[in-house]
Amino acid sequence: MNCTQNKKIEQVKETTMIVGIDVGSEKHYFRAFNWRGIELTRKPIAFSNSMEGFNSFYNTIVELMQKSEL
Incomplete structure (x- = not known):
């Protein structure tokens, strides 16, 4: 997927949850x-x-998601 940084930022909406995972x-x-x-x-x-x-x-x-209404 060839997206510019701005296009990636535009994809984040008010209903977006960002999850970071440290995999072991x-x-x-x-x-x-x-x-x-x-x-x-x-x-x-x-x-x-x-x-x-x-x-x-x-x-x-x-x-x-339910608690945060996302």
């Missing part, structure tokens, strides 16, 4: 921010490298 071999950490860069998680949240861990990650993201 057994445990991962993530933080979530709204479109203005305000942190929604307050601290990094850990989840394991398993289906159960991914489901925990996914459910947390859904909860954050």
Whole structure:
């Protein structure tokens, strides 16, 4: 995808959640921010490298989206 920096910035809307993930071999950490860069998680949240861990990650993201009305 050949986008300029401005095109990428234009893609971020009021309903956008930005999630950063630090991937490890057994445990991962993530933080979530709204479109203005305000942190929604307050601290990094850990989840394991398993289906159960991914489901925990996914459910947390859904909860954050609902709480933040994203």
